[in-house]
Amino acid sequence: MNAQKKKKTIKTIKIDVEKCNGCRACEVICSAFHSSPKYSSNNPAKARIHVICDAVRNIYVPVYAGEYTAAECMGRDKYVIDGKEYDECAFCRASCPSRDRFKEPDTGLPLKCDMCESDPDLKEPWCVQWCLADALTYEEREVEEEEEERPEELEVGLEALIDKYGLDNIVETLARLSEAKEE
Amino acid sequence: MRYAETGYNLEVDLTKGSIEKVATDPELTELHLGGLGTNAKIIWDRVPPEVEPLSPENVLIFSSGLLCGTPAVGANRTIATTISPQTRLLAFSMMGGFWSPELKFAGYDKVIITGKSPSLVYLWINNDKVEIRDASHLHGKGALETATMIREELNEPRAQVLAIGLAGENSVYYASVEHGRSSASRGGVGAVMGSKGLKAIAVRGTKEINLARPEEFLKLCNDILDYIQVRVQNPIKGVPAILSLIGSPQEMAIHDEKWHTTSFAWGHARQRRKDFWTKERAEEWKRTQDQRVERLVSCFNCPMKCGAIISHPELPTHRYMMKCYSKLTYVMAAMADDLDFGFKIAGIAQEYGLDGYTTPQVMAFAIELYEDGILTDEDLPDFPKDNKERFYYLLHKIARREGIGDILADGVYWAARRIGKGAEAYDHNTTKKHEQMVIKLGMLNPIYYIMYATGEKMSITQIEGQMPQAPLPKDYREEFVKDWIHPPTGKEEKFKEFILKWEPRGEYAFPFWPPPDLICELVEWQEYMHYIDDCTGICAGLSSFPLKPPYHIHNLPLFISYGTGLDIDEDRLWEITHRNRNLVRAINARLGLRREDEKPPEDHWKKRFPEYEAKLLDEYYKFKGWNKEGIPTKETLEKLGLGYVAEELIERGVLTEDGDSSTPEGASAGDKSTEQ
Structure with missing residues (x-):
């Protein structure tokens, strides 16, 4: 089997919490960019980045909205960094049922950072451009990924399903689905 | 749809316990913009001069500015407006942060x-x-402590809270309203809040603010950010370091305090210490500051880091946020050479909710009176020997209005009169009953003379700005005016010529130069830029205060127009500002403000020229369309659509029927006839 190599651009925003000045300009410009029409309104509650601010403890953490998840985590983690305890879920990017972060305030629909995808492309996501404190910096890197990964992923996923439902069930279901597709 | 503003006010009557959401008249935005402008309109309409400042009838307004909440960089100011218990005039104290x-x-x-x-x-x-909500459990709690407790009990860490401390609850005349890294400190708005039984206002909002012309508006915002980045790399040459940048003075970031410690007066605004700033001192202070400052922080949507998180192990809250100059006010007033004292006492004073300008001056005034035998051990039982200890002693008593603290809690002007025994002579640094900047200078500065005399914002830093405070060194003048785009249209050449000609001595020097008409224009320009900021909510640190700021009279009309959809050009913005300035003046005239109140602190300058000063004041009043008492004439008011204001002033005998002259002290209308 010949593994196909594929080029992929990884977009990264590096967050330096020490440099954050807590101004929340990132929230402002994010929500403005994602309003419709563009920039027509502004509402940090709809931003896909939030700065967790707790001045009394000198904690400033910008967090980006990640994937939506339907399920809550089983546990809640707490981090202690340099003697400062960060609240549970502080660093989590998920839009999840356990909290209202990264959801449209009116509809509850999940929000997710899209790196300000637009046509034409921006040189950097808006939040990075508006962060003059340089707490946010944008990095792009090219990686080559082997297509093989996909079957691997599939295998892992199928295994999880087999664990859960049993091999017979999965086979039956697959057979039924492929019949349905052929029809 | 309303753009930039929400179009609603929240009306809260604490006597009835009623809350009402009221739609506002869009026409008022066109007439007064917002913030201070519309606040002044409400005060004029609802607070007659008979109302006692600390009575339920007084109105306390916490307003956002017209552009707050839009992406306009640094538009985050809250404008608190009420009648001050200290000055008994209009108080319009402001704060940055996140609340509005x-x-x-x-x-x-x-x-x-x-x-x-x-x-x-x-x-x-x-x-x-x-x-x-009930706040009985918050009685006596510190301002910051209150905010933290409220956020916790509401389980809403994103709620923005403004609160008073013990001083506000006890209606100390210079009690502040605190909001983390900012405070509305001047004029005793905290005292009024306390008199209403209101400890705090917490707010959380998740709705939109709309823009009328979004693409154009965003372009303006990006231009501001670009300019800021260039400007911070290019400090103005030829002025002290502290004045060379933008933002509010960068007290938290810079270590070099030569200018403040050697130019400003120590103690009760008495003595200068020209040789204070030695190399050893500079090193020691730097060590202290680096130890205490944990992080530089900003207000909402602003890249300038004018505030800091201060940590001090001896404070109950451990951390607090400091804004610029309170780092030095306590140190210098107490004649304490130790910067750490400043970081500690400012933290305590902030929890009490006390103004960092007035409080140290009042305490230094008390120490002077004690040292000169006017206050005795009877007034100050167990008064410590050490000045720093004395400051803590007085601070605790003032916040509690306990013993002598009850008298000192009214500020220097009122305290001096209550103490008597010659204490009045020690009241040398107030204007309009309010403590002023602690600067003692030599030669009269005619521009600052007018600003001090006629300013109604009680603090020179909220009137001055954009102009160098002294002649620039010859070599830097051409460079300064080269890209000085800030003066109003039509005045550029005149103002530039002033900068180029201005000398420390000789023909083109103070006090008899520049000519009065130019003085008037320079004063009006500086003051009006602040009035515009007070309406838009843009921070003076990016606009009216520093040299060559990002916002100016040429781009502000665009921000307002693109934001609101109104069509407001430079001329119209100037006219609105005229209207607001005259309305503020009319409110104060109705409250009794007269020419005799318009005096800078008596020893602000050593060299004074009473006749010349009187002439300057005459000229300025004339220039403003005010009468000899400094009251806007009927004609001036009518031209600005404030005919109803003129009518009431005439009805009350503040202006005479002909509208041109006032009737001070019982003179009857028509005394000064100009016709027949």
Whole structure:
């Protein structure tokens, strides 16, 4: 089997919490960019980045909205960094049922950072451009990924399903689905 | 749809316990913009001069500015307006931070508070849900402590809270309203809030603010950010370091305090210490500051880091946030050479909710009186020997209005009169009953003379700005004017010529130069830029205060127009500002402000010229369209659409029927006839 190599651009925003000045300009410009029409309104509650601010403890953490998840985590983690305890879920990017972060305030629909995808492309996501404190910096890197990964992923996923439902069930279901597709 | 503003105010009557969301008249935006402008209109309409400042009838307004909550960089100011218990004139104290954008996102432009609650309460504004909640458990709590407790009990870490401390609860005349890294400190707005039984206002909002012309507006915002980046790399040459940058003075970031410590007066605004700033001192202070400052922080949507998180192990809260100059005010007033004292006492004073300008001066005044035998051990039992200890002693008594603290809690002007025994002579640094900047200078500065005399914002830093404070060194003048785009249209050449000609001595030097007409124009320009900021909510640190700021009279009309959809050009903005300035003056005239009140602190300058000063004041009043008492004439008011103001002033005998002259002290209308 010949593994196909594929080029992929990884977009990264590096967050330096020490440099954050807590101004929340990132929230402002994010929500403005994602309003419709563009920039027509502004509402940090709809931003896909939030700065967790707790001045009394000198904690400033910008967090980006990640994937939506339907399920809550089983546990809640707490981090202690340099003697400062960060609240549970502080660093989590998920839009999840356990909290209202990264959801449209009116509809509850999940929000997710899209790196300000637009046509034409921006040189950097808006939040990075508006962060003059340089707490946010944008990095792009090219990686080559082997297509093989996909079957691997599939295998892992199928295994999880087999664990859960049993091999017979999965086979039956697959057979039924492929019949349905052929029809 | 309303753009930039929400179009709603929240009316809260604490006597009745009623809360109402009221739509505002869009025409008022066109006439007064917002913030201070519309606040002044409300005060004029609702607070007649008979109202006692600490009575339920006084109105306390916490307003956002017109552009707060939009992406306009640094538009985050809250404009608190009420009648001051100290000056008994209009107080318009302001603060930065996050409160007023959050209020806009909750759907309101202003919170208007009247009445008095029978017990201590706080207000919780959560979008459309607004509650008056019991605050009896917050009695005596520090301002920052209160904010933390409220956020915890509401389980809403994103709520923005403004609160008073013990000083506000006890209606200390210079009690502040605190909001984390900012405070509305001047004029005793905290005292008025306390008199209403209101401990705090917490707000959380998740709605939009709309823009009329979004693409154009965003372009302006990006231009501002670009300019800021260039400007911070290019400090103005030929002025002290502290004046060379933008933002509010960068007290938290810079270590070099030569200018403040050697140019400003120590003690009760008495002595200069020209040789204070030695190399050893500089090193020691740097060590202290680096130890105490944990992080530089900003207000909402602003890249300037004018505030800092201060940590001090001896404070109960451990950390607090400091804004610029309070780092030095206590140190210098106490004649303490130790910067760490400043970081500690400012933290305690902030929890009490006390103004960092006035409080140290009042305490230094008390020490002077004690040293000169006017206050005795009877007034100050167990008064410590050490000045720093004395400051803590006085601070605790003032916040509690305990013993001598009850008298000192009214500020230098009132305290001097209550103490008597010659204490009045020690009241040398107030104007309009309010403590002023602690600067003692030599030669009269005619521009600052007019600003000090006629300013109604009680603090010179909220009137001055954009102009160098002294002649620039010859080599830097051409460079300064080269890209000085800031003067108003039509005045550029005149103002530039002034900068180029201005000398420390000789023909083109103070006090008899520049000519009065130019002085008037320079004063009006500086003051009006602040008035515009007070309406838009843009921070003076990016606009009216520093040299060559990002915002100016040429781009502000665009911000307002693109934001609101109104068509407001430079001329119209100037006219609105005229209107607001005259309305503020009319409110104060109705409250009794007259020419005799318009005096700078008596020893602000050593060299004074009473006749010349009187002439300057005459010229300025004339220039403003005010009469000899400094009251706007009927004609001036009518031209600005303020005919109803003129009518009332005439009815009350403040202006005469011909509208041109006032009737001070019982003179009857028509005394000064100009016709027949």
